[in-house]
Amino acid sequence: MYNATYINETHPMLIRLQLMQYRHHLELTWLEDCLALKETLNFSKASASRYVTQPAFSRRIQSLEEWVGTPLFERSKRGVTLTKAGEVFTDQLPELIHSLYTLKSDTLEAAGNKQPSLVFSATHALSFSFVPHLLKQSDKIAKFGSFRLLSDSLNACEKMMRQGDSQFLLCHHHPHMHLSLNKNNFMSIRLGFDTLIPFSKPDSE
Incomplete structure (x- = not known):
């Protein structure tokens, strides 16, 4: 027989253990989360814009702060504000994120994996219903030369744009x-x- 101890996923001890495992690495997603929170200064709105639950979003922000080594946001009953450290950190984030994605693109190009320079992303519904009609009706798109069409969820398409x-x-x-x-x-x-x-069924409640 084995003795087992179960900890609720929101238990402070488990959250701290999760944060400790992230202490020595950084995820690009966290940086994008940080910018979303900076723009809204509201955990609920920021998590919605990132298509994650608020508890998960909050843990990712905490993981980022754990990695940086200091709080980036001040939480209070009146809302969320940037700390002085947070102002310095987020001021340089857009350029850093852009540089990382540019580096990725340049690296793929150097490896001979460069994709067509023009890429359209579209939600699944529009990629089947609207895009074919658009391509037939517009001669201007053809002037761009070769391009790719990526079909995915709205969340994924927005991420591709960012x-x-x-x-x-x-x-x-x-x-x-x-x-x-x-x-x-x-x-x-x-x-x-x-x-x-x-639409609804006849006589349906």
Whole structure:
């Protein structure tokens, strides 16, 4: 017979053990999380923009702070603010993230794995329904030469845009819909409209 001790996943001891295992390495995802929290100063909004649960997002921010060695954000009942260390750290983050993705691209090119320079990303629905029609109707796209179309979820497509792996994103949008792409860094145009019509079974409650 064996004795076993079970710890709830939110237990402080388990969280600390998880943070300790990340102390000696850094994930690029954490840096992007940090920028999202800087922009919103709200854990709920930032986690939603990163498509992760708030507890998971909070643990990733804590892991980053553990790696840096000092708090980057001040948590209080009034909200979240950057510490002085956080201001210095986040001020250089955009350039650092861009440099890392550029380095990745340059490395692949040096290895002979360079992909077509023009990449479109699109959500699954639009890649099958809208993109083929767009390509047939637009002669301007053909002038770019060879290009790739990557079909994925909206979250994945947004990530490709932030990483510089895609130059154009085709997706649905609504004024009440939150996108994780900063309007200061990305511009958008409307290409068409879709109408959402609700249906239900007859006499259904």
